[in-house]
Amino acid sequence: MTNQFNFLMLPPQTAITRGWADRLAHSVPGMNLIVAEDGAQAASAIETADAAFGTLPPDLLTKAKRLRWLQAPMAAPPAGYYYPALIEHPAVITNFREIYNDHISAHILAFVLALARGLHVFIPQQIRREWRKPPEDHGVVPLPGAVALIVGVGGIGAETARLLAAFGVRVLATDARRTDTPEGVAELHRPEALDSLLPQADFVILTVPHTPATEGFFHRDRFARMKKTAFFINIGRGMTTRLDDLVAALQSGTIAGAALDVYEQEPLPQAHPLWGLPNVILTPHMAGYGPHLNERRFQIIQDNCRAFADGRPLRNVVDKKNWF
Known part of the structure; x- marks a missing residue:
């Protein structure tokens, strides 16, 4: 059974993330997609979001009453992405590992x-x-x-x-x-x-x-x-x-x-x-460079959105206390 859920794309948006949003909207049954272009839109939408993609700062986390899943925007986000309140929050976090x-x-x-x-x-x-x-x-x-x-x-x-x-x-x-x-x-x-x-x-x-x-x-x-x-x-x-x-x-x-x-x-x-x-x-932090990376990122988001809708296990679940 497919569940209805609200999925929030957190800012900032790029041509790539907007393209992902358009594809997700047409490929994930049961999902209500919200693309937040700025902080004000994100603050409003996070209150009813069941899931989200991107970086979730502490001020938004306090409003995330329904959040159950957060897709991190990187395989290993920079220091500060995982802060104490986010680690203690019940939401599951997934990342983009394995694409490189x-x-x-x-x-x-x-x-x-x-x-x-x-x-x-x-x-x-x-x-x-x-x-x-x-x-x-x-x-x-x-x-x-x-x-x-x-x-x-x-x-x-x-x-x-x-x-x-x-x-x-x-x-x-x-x-x-x-x-x-x-x-x-x-x-x-x-x-x-x-x-x-x-x-x-x-x-x-x-x-x-x-x-x-x-x-x-x-x-x-x-x-x-x-x-x-x-x-x-x-x-x-x-x-x-x-x-x-x-x-x-x-x-x-x-x-x-x-x-x-x-x-x-x-x-x-x-x-x-x-x-x-x-x-x-x-070399200047480019070992991961190569073709197909954005398509691989999209595939993980799409797979996880479909799994979330169906109540199935998500890909690349993070051990939040260890940031990975």
Whole structure:
């Protein structure tokens, strides 16, 4: 049986969200769709909304007497999206996780291959028009037999493990939720095993979201546990890694290098020392870029609207206390 419900699209609106609204209005039986263009419209509509999409600030939450489901607008919304009153509210929250698995895992693999083959050395040499070969046995990490430690094997981490295993890399992994071992993972551990696993890895790859448990959890002591020949990769969230500690580890030779797509502060300031380090590859928080993302986002919203109308379980339910 399909239930009637009010679904509120919270502001701000874009051409994309308006397009989603038009498609939803014609594809979800039983749904009364309200598209709020500004805060005043949202404040009026939230009082009778059973479900909503977007960012719900505290002043609107106090008026949300009927709200039972909130679709977050990102896979891992920025700090502040989950505040105490929202966490305690009975509404279920869902997010957009799983839509980036192929794009981000390819970006991670590009980082691994670039670091393993010394491209962080050769590309600057190319810019300088400098022909300089290293010794034949220097500057290459042979992937067959190398060890990668993936911190967080959700959809992105699991796909990364599968790709790395195809290159002969032995993959170790930690995860707070997962109990099944994904394809390509040789060993799956609880997060508490992280410190004991770090000394084994040639590549340490962070895919975890920013949560209360992961904020700043990669710091000086953890870099000190890594091999001097190891590389650090972060494509999860910038707030998981203390950049000052990473810079110190890179400058002192504590680790061999790093590749980052996310940073504690974004954009990364022009004066930040990471820009000038020769053993670093930086990309501007775009590892998830690729085709079909907006269609994938829409599909999750549509699937969840239909499930909500039918009283079925929703996709991508968030553990609100842990923000993910």
